[in-house]
Amino acid sequence: MKVGIVGCGQLSRMLALAGWPMGFRFSFLADPDEPVRCIEGLGSVVRLDTTMTARDVYGGLGNPDVITVERESVNVPLLRQLKVFCPVYPDPDIVWAIQNRHREKTLVAGLGIPLSPWEVFREREPVQEAITRIGGLPVVIKSTEEGYDGHNQWIIDSRETLEAFEKEREKLLQGPAAKDPHEWIVEQKIAFDREISVIGARSPDGNILIYTPGENSHNQGILVHSVIPAPDLSGPLHNKARDYIYRLLQETGYVGVLAVECFVAGNELLVNELAPRVHNSGHWTIDGAATSQFENHLRAITSLPLGNTAHQGGVIGMVNLLGQKHSDDSQAPDQLITQGTYLHWYNKTSRPGRKLGHLNILAENEEELSGSFKYLQEAQATIP
Numbered sequence: 001m002k003v004g005i006v007g008c009g010q011l012s013r014m015l016a017l018a019g020w021p022m023g024f025r026f027s028f029l030a031d032p033d034e035p036v037r038c039i040e041g042l043g044s045v046v047r048l049d050t051t052m053t054a055r056d057v058y059g060g061l062g063n064p065d066v067i068t069v070e071r072e073s074v075n076v077p078l079l080r081q082l083k084v085f086c087p088v089y090p091d092p093d094i095v096w097a098i099q100n101r102h103r104e105k106t107l108v109a110g111l112g113i114p115l116s117p118w119e120v121f122r123e124r125e126p127v128q129e130a131i132t133r134i135g136g137l138p139v140v141i142k143s144t145e146e147g148y149d150g151h152n153q154w155i156i157d158s159r160e161t162l163e164a165f166e167k168e169r170e171k172l173l174q175g176p177a178a179k180d181p182h183e184w185i186v187e188q189k190i191a192f193d194r195e196i197s198v199i200g201a202r203s204p205d206g207n208i209l210i211y212t213p214g215e216n217s218h219n220q221g222i223l224v225h226s227v228i229p230a231p232d233l234s235g236p237l238h239n240k241a242r243d244y245i246y247r248l249l250q251e252t253g254y255v256g257v258l259a260v261e262c263f264v265a266g267n268e269l270l271v272n273e274l275a276p277r278v279h280n281s282g283h284w285t286i287d288g289a290a291t292s293q294f295e296n297h298l299r300a301i302t303s304l305p306l307g308n309t310a311h312q313g314g315v316i317g318m319v320n321l322l323g324q325k326h327s328d329d330s331q332a333p334d335q336l337i338t339q340g341t342y343l344h345w346y347n348k349t350s351r352p353g354r355k356l357g358h359l360n361i362l363a364e365n366e367e368e369l370s371g372s373f374k375y376l377q378e379a380q381a382t383i384p
């Protein structure tokens with residue numbers, strides 16, 4: 001089986017690492033200046049340039065049997081053209097819907113799945129009215145596209161923070177138009193009890209398997225760690241999470257792995273955002289589930305039977321290893337490996353806050369896991 005992947009980051013790396021033992025071969029499509037260190041040695045790379053036709057891209061990728069994506073920020077018209085040559089999963093239409101927060105929320109709301117109250121505004125449209133309509137401050141403003149790890153987001157909880165946003169907006173609108181038209185979502189800032197995510201896979205024949213939901217902790221919009229199963233998640237909330245992802249997969253005819261991030265607020269479960277791909281909060285599945293999210297994505301997009309998603313006993317933790325400083329040194333911190341910890345290193349250059357790798361921890365119980373987390377927080381400082 002030959003798989004072409006759009007993108008050359010750590011998710012592509014882990015997809016390829018999951019596929020190699022099954023005899024899969026990979027090729028990767030890189031943007032003009034995208035770093036490719038993560039996928040070195042795992043397949044050939046085609047660099048996209050503006051003169052290339054879809055046929056050139058397909059040929060350059062070595063005529064793959066199927067094409068998939070590792071990120072939502074992709075050239076959807078190109079993906080649609082590639083469908084002439086081979087299946088593209090998930091379908092470019094669902095990637096298009098999810099890559100824009102306005103379309104994404106419209107999709108989720110259309111299925112009757114609850115979200116934080118939201119409004120959209122464009123260009124110089126007044127934001128105050130939108131804020132009033134969703135119940136007043138505090139709110140979170142997010143650009144509808146190009147947001148990740150908390151980028152392009154503003155927490156507005158006072159007149160001062162709103163003025164600061166307005167200044168930034170004006171600068172953006174006067175600057176060279178990066179994207180037309182400028183559009184933002186404003187949503188009620190939810191005083192959530194915690195954040196969870198649920199990941200599932202659907203194959204073309206409609207088979208769906210769902211992973212155990214995990215609890216996620218973020219710092220400044222970046223995932224710091226996950227705990228699986230989400231501690232003490234009530235039965236009804238657990239069922240809601242399964243129901244949301246099941247409906248999203250089934251009713252969109254989705255093929256591949258989908259991730260759904262949610263806020264838990266009392267007995268309510270609100271969807272925060274979707275990812276049409278394998279997800280950071282599912283990295284634990286490499287060591288903690290019978291079949292990883294990466295393998296199940298590959299199985300789904302190649303019409304192979306999905307593998308068992310059950311988590312392996314005990315409690316599983318996933319800790320992101322974030323860069324501490326600028327450095328070309330990508331030496332794996334193998335001192336972090338212990339009997340119960342499993343290191344995954346992405347071969348990147350280090351930048352402050354950049355995800356360089358992660359560690360999966362298999363523990364007997366939550367107490368043992370929190371001991372490991374403490375040890376790891378100290379060890380973080382030794383990351384390049």
Ligand SMILES: Nc1ncnc2c1ncn2[C@@H]1O[C@H](COP(=O)(O)OP(=O)(O)O)[C@@H](O)[C@H]1O
Binds near residue numbers: 187
């Ligand atoms: N409406 C909201 N209310 C409260 N916190 C929010 C809200 N939206 C986002 N956040 C916080 O910011 C984090 C990142 O926002 P998210 O929409 O997931 O964007 P990203 O694409 O950067 O992951 C969330 O995980 C959550 O901690």
Ligand SMILES: [Mg+2]
Binds near residue numbers: 273
């Ligand atoms: Mg998110």
